[in-house]
Amino acid sequence: MVAESFAPGASASGVARRHDISPSLLFLWRRQTTRAKLEEHGGMPSGFVPVAITDCGGKLPLCEEQGAIEIEVGAVRIRVMGTVDRRALCEVLAAVGTVGR
Known part of the structure; x- marks a missing residue:
């Protein structure tokens, strides 16, 4: 935006x-x-x-090397490591997006 x-x-x-x-x-x-x-x-x-979230269901596929995602929105920092449940991550990001509204 x-x-x-x-x-x-x-x-x-x-x-x-x-x-x-x-x-x-x-x-x-x-x-x-x-x-x-x-x-x-x-x-x-x-x-x-x-950044676009295209699907919020299921788990991301496992790969041999597990990486990490770090997302900062204002004072909020979210660190995601390993296997991620897309639906849970979508809910967290939606909740962060409403902070300050």
């Missing part, structure tokens, strides 16, 4: 309405993103990585 709101010609308020969030929350995220660019990257622009 933040990346979408920075697109040329985009309206941050319009983006917020489309995603059913408060415009003030999106403006907060935009400020945090701008601040993070300066603090964490020494003024260098950072990028966005698109």
